[in-house]
Amino acid sequence: MPSTYSAFQLFKEGLKGHTGWAPAWQDADPKPSYDALVIGGGGHGLATAYYLARNHGLKRVGLVEKGWIGGGNTGRNTTVIRSNYFYPESVALYDFALKLYEGLSRELNYNIMFSQRGIAVVAHSELEMEMAARITNAMQINGTDAELLNRKQVLERAPLLNQNDDARFPIFGGIWQGRAGVARHDAVAWGYARAADKLGVDIIQNCEVTGFLVENGRCSGVETTRGEIRAGTTGMAVAGNSSVLSAMAGFELPVRSFALQAMVTEPVKPCLDTVLLYMGTGTYLSQSDKGELVIGGGLDRIPSYGQRGNPPLQEEILSGLLEMFPAFGQLKLLRQWAGIVDVVPDSSPVIGPTPLPGLYINGGWGTGGFKAIPAGGWLLAHLMANEEHHEISRPFDLDRFARGRLIDEAAGAAIAH
């Protein structure tokens, strides 16, 4: 049984040369059946398993992951957490997640290193400033924190920004959300895994779902590379592989898979203490605790399941970076990688029942689902345990496509996700 982490425990272990730490979670073997089974060991799946046990008191919960937990997008993202969205439905969802993140280290007894250093989305013309004002107003009306910055306020927050008069994307001002920030992505996965394990959840790695068991028209479990597993209720949170699973279950999703890439520079001394995004270039960045600049941008242009990024977009992101921070042209890139993200036409997630009764989905987070992990897990657990929507997830049901009730954040928020 893993102990509770504390400063005292750290000190005690330090004296013993750190030889006494127990594994944070057990690598379980699959049981023949569970009351609830979660597919996908990313943040959303792990959080779902945790909340099934914590909020709904389920004792027999299993989670299957085809590789290792956190090896998908949860371990590949640039860790920006924010709720600066336009529509009330989105702010309700992402602000719920942000609030849960604010208490998560304590809740999980695991330091997820959530640093609320704020995000500035920079605008480059009078017209973009009007867009920025519109979004700021919408955010305030929806009840989350937002502030409109002028040029001076942007430069106070990031003095290294390109201040040249002939800049291609001059700084007019921007949108500020002070509660936004970054967290340690692996810690979110590991923290949920450890807390779920403590509540009796089986975390089963190297176990790929290859089909669904269907009885009387209802999903009664899954076939896996390690045998059949039966389940009372099943939930899937497999991001870029959502369509692969839905094809096994016999339905299609409004999802297209793309590579989204990120990169880090060599570590340097602290020089950027906020998250920055340029509306004009789509490039965004923050500085990690190790000193590396963590850089991201838009989607690759070609639908793909190849877990690597293509050079054309890398070039676009980096030229954006140099426009924003000419000084960073001296830095060397250390690493570059990509994850396969599940993009939905309205840039909003799909949370709800699927056409196969007994199977629920949490997916379609596209380029921005790290920030939503606590809420996504909470809501999928609610659906699986109660077989009905939580009020926050209702608008994100698959039925919105036939009803024409899209939540079009890509157009609404004018920001990269």
Added chain:
Amino acid sequence: MQRFSCPFCGPRDETEFFYGGEAGNERPEPAENISPVRWAQYLHMEKNEKGRAREIWVHLTCGEFFVMERDTVTHEIFKTEAFHGERT
């Protein structure tokens, strides 16, 4: 930089091309008989094939649409051919 082969212009840089959608997604007709669910399926649902896929692309430089068969995991291209409209 990958190169795709336009059936009209030959091999060109990938940045000259734009993805247009899955091949064989015919618009259902007549409109008055089409249910919202079927219409949503036509507009939004995807096969999103992992592996071999048949897709419509446009070569932005010459403006021609064509069909490309490629592997969405390895990005290997099997063939490109002029688009004559197709039924599946």
